[in-house]
Amino acid sequence: MILGKRVQKNKIFIFSLVIITGLFLMALFAPHLVSHDPLKTETENWLTPPGPDNWFGTDRLGRDIYSRVVFGSRISLSIGFISAAIMIFTGTLLGALAGYYGGIVDNLIMRLTDIIIVFPVLFLIITLISLFDSGFIHIILIIGFTGWPVVARLVRAEFMSLRERDFVQAIRALGASDLRIITRHILPNALDPIVVAATLSVPAAILAEAGLSFLGLGIPAPVPTWGNILREAHGYFRQAWWYAAFPGAFIFVTVMAFNLLGESLKDLLDS
């Protein structure tokens, strides 16, 4: 009721939600939205500028960039969401255990997060990928398992403060088990920051995938992803601005929309 009103007033929230919904629908109905087969090469038409037939122009093999960007959204968004889900799940689980139990459990988990955090994330991911080779599942797992420490620290801090609250003492006095205290009593009270963290994890994962693909470590060609297309465009920036501009714009808009959503959600939940 009250939240509903504030949601309606928050234009940034609605704006970012509309964009994200649009991107979702695009990924969902990709086959119905494209005019060309994203994998079909027409070498005689290579690097044609945007026009009525190829809205975003064509690439170095004459493939339609518009169709490739639309199909690329499927990979980028699903990697973003699934990796973010892994980050949130792992981070919440470990953060909750560390924050609730404290002591040696906390020490072990926090040293593990420290170890992951001291490595620059991209180098860590690159090292892991060279160990496990790249593929859809591997990319998701690797991005997910390198991203959870930030969430774990946040959830730990929430749990440390909530476990000292009076109502936790009260249900402990009534003999509630640790599992029940953590899942039913503390977690729902810590949900707001976790939701915000989840929203902000999605663009982080999308950027990580784009970065990896750009370096040639992501999803292998010819499957189109936004990062992949950017990589191919590398070297053609001067001849064909459209080659890099459109996938780049989609990454930009998507990441911005999720960041704005996260920020406005934080404002909504805080007030």
Add this chain to the structure above:
Amino acid sequence: MEKPLLEVKDLAVNFKREEGFFKAVEGISFKIWPREVVGLVGESGSGKTAASLSLLNLTSSRGKVGGEVFFDGVNILTLPERKLKKFRGRQIGVIFQEPMTFLNPVLTIGVQIMEPMVEHWKISWGQARERALYLLSEMGIKDSERRMKEYPHQLSGGIRQRVMISMALACSPRLLIADEPTTALDVTLQYQIIELLRRIREKTPMAILLVSHDLEVVRELCDRVMIMYGGRIVETGGIREIFKDPLHPYTRSLVEVSPSFERVAWRLPGEDAPFSYQSNIPAGCRFQHRCSRVSRECKGAEPSLKEIGGKGWIGNSFSFHRQVRCWKYQEGALEKDEKPL
């Protein structure tokens, strides 16, 4: 003769702080018999809450509890956490002072009342619901069906405290620890909650340990009272004896200013909690800085808790001794002034 329900021996609670150990409770021993209502009275910082929560090892992680607590013959302080949980809520219920902060803001009160029953009795939520509705109506809450679906912030202070009591009574515990159950309420509500506790006391065989700073509340409900000062019990006795003939100078000052017990701090010279850390505890009697009748021997050694007079009786099955911890008390003084109770 019946065995005591709760027997506390030499209970000590220390909180670890950077400055050293904070001795909240030192060497207190007492017994509670079934159906008995015992008051534990003291000012802020006297250690009464630490003492009552330590009975279930509920002090925060930095609190260390020493001594022995026998509940029905079992030393519950030596039990592993897993077994201790079976006592919490099921054998011993706890009511806390501030019903707003002690209820979970994101769960309906129905869920919060039903949960202990589901946890301890392994009954279904449907069965627990039946009992929760019964409990709420016993607590004098009308429209309990609707109340069950409400959240703590939707309720008034009095209803919240009734909800808290329902939670504590859900599993029919044999001992109820009530930690300042009326302090956060205004006077009319205080009266209603006292009436409610009195009714519960008459209807159930449960024993109650009532922790309060308010001697008037204790007088309304208790059979027997223990007075704490500076982490020690300084006097115990039947409620009527204590009011009629307080022996310890501290108890005397309490009784004299009752019912407005808050004024004690005004009357007594010195700080509220005159010592907190081991190094600050004075040699001799702990009350010496605020006592009007202090003499040299009070500064020498700490007096022990002496049993005095004959046995007192609760009903006709439980006996107890009156005790006082004061150098000034002289054997025979009680007999001399004694008037028939």
